[in-house]
Amino acid sequence: MAKTYEEINEKIKNKKAVVLNAEEFIELVDKKGLKEAAKEVDIVTTATFGPMCSSGAFINTGHANPRIKMQKVWLNDVEAYSGLAAVDFYIGATQIPDNDPENSNGKGLFKYGGGHVIQDLIAGKDVKLKATAYGTDCYPRKEIETTVNIKELNEAYLCNPRNCYQNYGIAINKSDKTIYTYMGVLKPNAANATYCSAGQLSPLLKDPFYKTIGIGTRIWLGGAQGYVYWQGTQHNPHVKRNKNGVPIGGAGTLAVVGDLKEMSPEFIAGVSMQGYGVSLAVGIGVPIPILDEEIAKYAALKDEDIEAPIIDYANDYPVCKPRDLGTRNYKELKSGKIMIDGKDVPTAGLSSYSKALKIANLLKKEIQEGKFFLNKPAQPLPGTEWEEKFKPLKVR
Amino acid sequence: MTNEKIKDFSYTKHSLVKRKLVLHFPKKTIDQPITYKLVKDYNLVFNILKAKIDNEQEEGLLVIELSGKDEDYAKGIDYLESLGIKLQPLEKDIERDLDKCTHCSACVVHCPTGALFVKDRKTMEVEFDKEKCILCEACIPVCPFGAMKIEY
Incomplete structure (x- = not known):
């Protein structure tokens, strides 16, 4: 029954590919069994939408007359990295404006930053550009202040070094004071818990051994067709796995790229985390070709088959202290409460399940309409056999 | 929200005022007999719409409807503010x-x-x-x- 990428693409071309989102595929496997479902279905669409800090965009503005070699550059007062050629720069998602009060006056609100600049660009808004330079014979201009619009930029592409974490922790706060983290506001004495994964819809959780998702995989990125260009930073396939083969905690990651000009501000959105900073919520959809029954088995994993570790963000996380506080599965997390130390703790997501489902359905539709084809990976992601180990920074 | 708006009852031509207010009070004031004082010392009528004390948040929250003579109302508001209670009118959305x-x-x-x-x-x-x-x-x-x- 094994299928090939070529066969499935031929079906997509003829608008005959059988595509289900991961939720529908789970139901089908329940109803008809794995063997039948694997035979019937060509592609399962997976997706996720949540804050992904290691994100940003490369931009080329074109040259002004006279020319400038931008040494420092700001978009809406948020600094971009310009240690590249004259008018190339990289706007990072977590950069904040130079004049942001940060946490100097109570916990900062971080209302605007790099992630918001990227969203504004995608939304077609004019963005203020400011740059300074020391001036050279070939680039005489020393400063520039103007506005730019995405339509007029030569290139603007999202290039995210780490997205789509395979799994993530459950954040709690066991101290007696409220803490403000990238996992949201955590009340004292573990009075709330936050998590950040689409669970049974999330791409790398549905392909836990990277059998189909690899370097070169075509993906749905913020509304555009993009690609996985490398394993993401901190990619760690060696994280302990549960009986279903699913890593318990953050493990594999993806580095992704796609054209900002084709994206939608509905799926690429600036994020403000009180007391922490800014980020970018990224919407990603990944098609999983059901090439064989084993791939189908993983694609049919349910929320209850996927577990996340509880992590104390007050005492343990800041000092890299490993402590086993147990795990909970995504069915429990999505129920709205989990039991910790004998008490019910309300849960909240930071990743949006409903948005992820919307993306999985949009990708499904594009494939069904013959607009989105599979791209076979040029190289797999490093798997459990990888010799590289995830290392801490040694401070000498 | 500006406190001027809470105190401003110039548009009411009558000497009686009636307002819905949200009171956020810090932990140190939770044990104060605020409502008793409002009745006894300031002659105000109140109706509690919502009350919540969250020990973990270390703050109390009270939504009340407060009514009485305008000068009593103004003094009552001053009393509440002197305790460090944050007041908001329930006129927003x-x-x-x-x-x-x-x-x-x-x-x-x-x-x-x-x-x-x-x-x-x-x-x-x-x-x-x-x-x-x-x-x-x-x-x-x-x-x-x-x-x-x-x-x-």
Whole structure:
């Protein structure tokens, strides 16, 4: 029954590919069994939408007359990295404006930053550009202040070094004071818990051994067709796995790229985390070709088959202290409460399940309409056999 | 919210005022007999619409309707403020911008009355029941997408 990428693409071309989102595929496997479902279905669409800090965009503005070699550059007062050629720069998602009060006056609100600049660009808004330079014979201009619009930029592409974490922790706060983290506001004495994964819809959780998702995989990125260009930073396939083969905690990651000009501000959105900073919520959809029954088995994993570790963000996380506080599965997390130390703790997501489902359905539709084809990976992601180990920074 | 608005009753030609107010009080004032004092020392009539003391948040929240003579009302407000109680009129509205809301549910655990909640655990969409909203504004800073706003 094994299928090939070529066969499935031929079906997509003829608008005959059988595509289900991961939720529908789970139901089908329940109803008809794995063997039948694997035979019937060509592609399962997976997706996720949540804050992904290691994100940003490369931009080329074109040259002004006279020319400038931008040494420092700001978009809406948020600094971009310009240690590249004259008018190339990289706007990072977590950069904040130079004049942001940060946490100097109570916990900062971080209302605007790099992630918001990227969203504004995608939304077609004019963005203020400011740059300074020391001036050279070939680039005489020393400063520039103007506005730019995405339509007029030569290139603007999202290039995210780490997205789509395979799994993530459950954040709690066991101290007696409220803490403000990238996992949201955590009340004292573990009075709330936050998590950040689409669970049974999330791409790398549905392909836990990277059998189909690899370097070169075509993906749905913020509304555009993009690609996985490398394993993401901190990619760690060696994280302990549960009986279903699913890593318990953050493990594999993806580095992704796609054209900002084709994206939608509905799926690429600036994020403000009180007391922490800014980020970018990224919407990603990944098609999983059901090439064989084993791939189908993983694609049919349910929320209850996927577990996340509880992590104390007050005492343990800041000092890299490993402590086993147990795990909970995504069915429990999505129920709205989990039991910790004998008490019910309300849960909240930071990743949006409903948005992820919307993306999985949009990708499904594009494939069904013959607009989105599979791209076979040029190289797999490093798997459990990888010799590289995830290392801490040694401070000498 | 400006306190001027709470104290401003110039537009009422009558000597009686009636206002709905939200009181946020710090832990140190939770044990004070505030409502008793308002009645006894300031001759004010009050009706408690909502009360909540959250030991973990270390703050109390009271939504009351306060009525009485204008000068008593003004003195009563001064008394409450002297205790460090933050006052807000219940004349505003919290609005959710559905274009910005991503249904991530970060707000849900911070909403003290359950006005923001997830009803359908399959779709995981966040609902907003304005009837239950007491305008405490807890949702505003915790929303990562800036979707919750006060409208005056």
